[in-house]
Amino acid sequence: MQSEVMFAGFGGQGILLIGKILAxxxxxxxxxxxxxxxxxxxxxGGTAYCTVVIxxxxxxxxxxxxxxxxxxxxxxxxxxxxxxxxxxxxxLINTSLIPIGSGRNDVSELKVPAVEIATELGxxxxxxxxxxxxxxxxTGLVSTETLKKCVKQEFAKKPKVIDLNMxxxxxxxxxxx
Amino acid sequence: MAKAFQKPKALFDVPTHYCPGCTHGVIHRLVAETIDxxxxxxxxxxxxxxxCAVLAYNYIDCDFQEAAHGxxxxxxxxVKRVRPDLMVFTYQGDGDLASIGMGExxxxxxxxxxxxxxxxxxxxxxxxxxxxxxxxxxxxxxxTCPAGRQTNDVGMPIRVAELLSALVTPAYITRQTVIKxxxxxxxxxxxxxxFTYQMEKRCFSLVEVVSTCPTNWGMTPIQSIKxxxxxxxxxxxxxxxxxxxxxxx
Amino acid sequence: MAKVLMKGNExxxxxxxxxxxLNYFAYPITPQSExxxxxxWRMPEVNGVFLQGxxxxxVAYMIFGAAAAGARVFxxxxxxxxxxxxxxxxxxAGAQCPAVFVNIMRGGPGLGGILPSQADYLQATxxxxxxxxxxxxxxxxxxxxAAEMVMKAFPLAEKxxxxxxxxxxxxxxxxxxxxxxxxxxxxxxxxxxxWATNGMDHRKSKTRNxxxxxxxxxxxxxxxxxxxxEKYEKMKDEILFESYNTEKDYRILIVSYGTMSRVxxxxxxxxxxxxxxxxxxxxxxxxxxxxxxICKAVTSSGCKLVLSIEMSMGQMLEDVQRSVLGxxxxxxxxxxxxxxxxxxxxIDLIKARMASL
Numbered sequence: 001m002q003s004e005v006m007f008a009g010f011g012g013q014g015i016l017l018i019g020k021i022l023a024x025x026x027x028x029x030x031x032x033x034x035x036x037x038x039x040x041x042x043x044x045g046g047t048a049y050c051t052v053v054i055x056x057x058x059x060x061x062x063x064x065x066x067x068x069x070x071x072x073x074x075x076x077x078x079x080x081x082x083x084x085x086x087x088x089x090x091x092l093i094n095t096s097l098i099p100i101g102s103g104r105n106d107v108s109e110l111k112v113p114a115v116e117i118a119t120e121l122g123x124x125x126x127x128x129x130x131x132x133x134x135x136x137x138x139t140g141l142v143s144t145e146t147l148k149k150c151v152k153q154e155f156a157k158k159p160k161v162i163d164l165n166m167x168x169x170x171x172x173x174x175x176x177x
Numbered sequence: 178m179a180k181a182f183q184k185p186k187a188l189f190d191v192p193t194h195y196c197p198g199c200t201h202g203v204i205h206r207l208v209a210e211t212i213d214x215x216x217x218x219x220x221x222x223x224x225x226x227x228x229c230a231v232l233a234y235n236y237i238d239c240d241f242q243e244a245a246h247g248x249x250x251x252x253x254x255x256v257k258r259v260r261p262d263l264m265v266f267t268y269q270g271d272g273d274l275a276s277i278g279m280g281e282x283x284x285x286x287x288x289x290x291x292x293x294x295x296x297x298x299x300x301x302x303x304x305x306x307x308x309x310x311x312x313x314x315x316x317x318x319x320x321t322c323p324a325g326r327q328t329n330d331v332g333m334p335i336r337v338a339e340l341l342s343a344l345v346t347p348a349y350i351t352r353q354t355v356i357k358x359x360x361x362x363x364x365x366x367x368x369x370x371x372f373t374y375q376m377e378k379r380c381f382s383l384v385e386v387v388s389t390c391p392t393n394w395g396m397t398p399i400q401s402i403k404x405x406x407x408x409x410x411x412x413x414x415x416x417x418x419x420x421x422x423x424x425x426x
Numbered sequence: 427m428a429k430v431l432m433k434g435n436e437x438x439x440x441x442x443x444x445x446x447x448l449n450y451f452a453y454p455i456t457p458q459s460e461x462x463x464x465x466x467w468r469m470p471e472v473n474g475v476f477l478q479g480x481x482x483x484x485v486a487y488m489i490f491g492a493a494a495a496g497a498r499v500f501x502x503x504x505x506x507x508x509x510x511x512x513x514x515x516x517x518x519a520g521a522q523c524p525a526v527f528v529n530i531m532r533g534g535p536g537l538g539g540i541l542p543s544q545a546d547y548l549q550a551t552x553x554x555x556x557x558x559x560x561x562x563x564x565x566x567x568x569x570x571x572a573a574e575m576v577m578k579a580f581p582l583a584e585k586x587x588x589x590x591x592x593x594x595x596x597x598x599x600x601x602x603x604x605x606x607x608x609x610x611x612x613x614x615x616x617x618x619x620x621w622a623t624n625g626m627d628h629r630k631s632k633t634r635n636x637x638x639x640x641x642x643x644x645x646x647x648x649x650x651x652x653x654x655x656e657k658y659e660k661m662k663d664e665i666l667f668e669s670y671n672t673e674k675d676y677r678i679l680i681v682s683y684g685t686m687s688r689v690x691x692x693x694x695x696x697x698x699x700x701x702x703x704x705x706x707x708x709x710x711x712x713x714x715x716x717x718x719x720i721c722k723a724v725t726s727s728g729c730k731l732v733l734s735i736e737m738s739m740g741q742m743l744e745d746v747q748r749s750v751l752g753x754x755x756x757x758x759x760x761x762x763x764x765x766x767x768x769x770x771x772x773i774d775l776i777k778a779r780m781a782s783l
Contacts, residue, residue, distance in 0.1 A: 062685070219625060
């Protein structure tokens with residue numbers, strides 16, 4: 001069984017980071033994982049995306065043409081990638097920045113106003129964690145407990161933001177329910 | 178009776194391959210004397226260039242590496258970074274250092290690498306047979322500028338010591354010559370000073386030595402000394418251009 | 427140590443330290459600059475040496491100087507940078523100095539691109555420098571393997587007194603995968619007193635050492651080159667490869683390495699699900715090349731066609747061709763602009779070729 005998640009958004013939205021946290025969490029749960037970034041000039045200010053592959057056996061091709069899921073944090077990402085998601089996948093739409101839907105009726109849309117939720121918590125930067133938590137809660141790719149542990153670990157060197165991100169995580173889980 | 182004159186320990190007792198009137202032999206001896214006097218032969222690594230002095234290791238008796246053309250400062254950097262306890266010197270000519278290896282010498286000097294460079298400037302490529310060097314004088318004839326160096330075409334000769342002195346990083350940069358005995362003594366002092374700065378882990382040091390090449394200049398040894406004095410020294414003035422002391426002021 | 431999730435570039439950096447290499451000189455170039463960004467803080471932690479050189483040319487000679495002084499040393503770069511280092515690699519080989527070079531390849535020629543590619547196969551395996559100069563080349567397919575190959579590379583470089591290259595592509599460098607650094611791959615640098623310019627005082631013999639590659643006497647130079655040739659022959663002891671699905675009855679055999687081989691492996695799995703069996707041989711050493719294994723995989727099966735699948739324009743094809751000794755045709759498939767062919771493409775290719783066999 002293999003799942004692939006594409007995370008996409010603006011550079012600076014913390015896209016690569018939430019991909020990495022998910023990969024870490026899946027590794028903690030004993031899965032084989034690979035995190036594949038986009039790199040190069042596109043890292044500078046434009047669209048950032050990465051793919052996380054989670055599998056119960058060694059991962060062959062790290063190049064994923066059709067991921068199972070998509071976490072779209074901005075409109076260009078949704079427009080660019082919604083069509084490549086496999087049927088029955090989850091498409092998370094950050095409705096704070098995306099006023100449109102995926103246009104697909106064979107995927108499960110998860111609409112989360114991630115930016116508003118994070119702003120209410122006091123820092124817009126936590127929108128990525130809100131989205132990640134919502135996505136994990138909906139898909140169950142890893143347990144929310146493992147996710148919490150990994151978010152804490154990720155911010156271990158910045159204790160000031162741990163609280164904020166733990167709250168973002170809770171709110172994200174709530175938004176998915 | 179005490180010997181008044183003897184071969185330095187760090188010099189092999191062999192004839193060199195250098196041409197009559199060439200000053201490499203004198204400069205080799207000054208380096209060897211310095212190594213002896215400082216008692217560092219057992220922890221000295223020389224880096225030979227590509228050029229006439231490529232076989233310097235046949236004459237100077239210490240560990241030696243042989244660099245690619247111009248890369249001696251990079252190799253010296255490698256040695257010095259992994260073994261700061263070793264004494265390291267590069268021995269380079271004008272084509273090696275000031276043409277193909279200009280990038281390496283500038284950056285090594287600018288990083289303040291704690292090694293010593295002996296830069297032998299005789300205004301011509303020697304080993305390859307007398308081609309134009311970056312330090313060739315205006316109107317000086319070489320095999321690649323048979324009508325003389327045309328400065329409107331290839332620019333003026335590079336004054337390496339002045340150029341390196343412009344770097345802000347503290348260093349010892351001096352220009353000397355070995356065309357007369359009184360100058361040889363001063364060159365010896367400068368080389369010893371350069372090695373001493375290195376021993377004290379103070380700074381990068383470079384001794385430019387204005388030198389002769391009778392063969393490729395097409396002169397007798399006597400004529401070449403006269404030409405060096407009259408044509409080279411006015412353009413390449415002697416003396417310290419930069420010392421760590423002046424830098425500290 | 428527990429598994430950690432690391433980018434290939436970071437894993438390569440850490441692996442070198444775990445392997446006992448505490449000296450690194452480098453010049454930044456995409457897609458491998460993370461190695462330098464990692465080691466600039468990590469080397470000081472272990473009292474190691476980190477230096478960003480002024481160019482790849484200079485870096486190659488910093489490596490040469492440090493290696494000649496007896497230190498365990500390595501650098502990382504990417505295709506155009508390796509071209510600049512190739513002169514220095516030849517000097518290292520000529521002077522018989524060990525060092526490890528990592529090439530995280532990008533597309534070429536010229537400035538090319540920065541996306542994954544295997545475009546330096548011929549340079550690495552046949553033309554790394556002027557003169558009769560070769561080096562052991564290992565090509566990892568996972569981040570874990572990249573780390574392990576780096577750790578193995580240092581003792582191998584010292585064993586043969588020759589440069590060793592790890593040849594990865596941009597994906598190996600940029601991708602994060604779980605990695606652990608096996609304790610049993612740690613090694614002590616060998617004693618180099620016999621030849622290294624590490625200072626006479628340092629050695630029992632108290633005679634000086636010379637590190638050089640200039641041998642003006644033709645007989646002496648020829649003899650030096652014979653010594654090198656013998657070493658390159660002996661490197662066949664280090665040949666590594668992986669066979670996949672070759673126990674099955676297959677009519678097509680794929681030869682592929684690095685990231686490309688992972689894609690092929692997925693294609694092989696997907697085809698097997700449809701009842702179509704394709705063999706796969708993945709060379710882990712590219713020089714020396716696993717000729718015998720490929721030959722055997724062709725002659726001991728019903729194999730009718732071999733495909734050399736590469737992210738280069740047929741650079742490995744000739745090696746595969748000479749391996750099969752004319753037993754069956756060898757064809758090339760690949761892309762080399764930065765796109766990695768997908769498993770679906772490989773499946774379509776196999777099915778199309780199968781139909782015409």
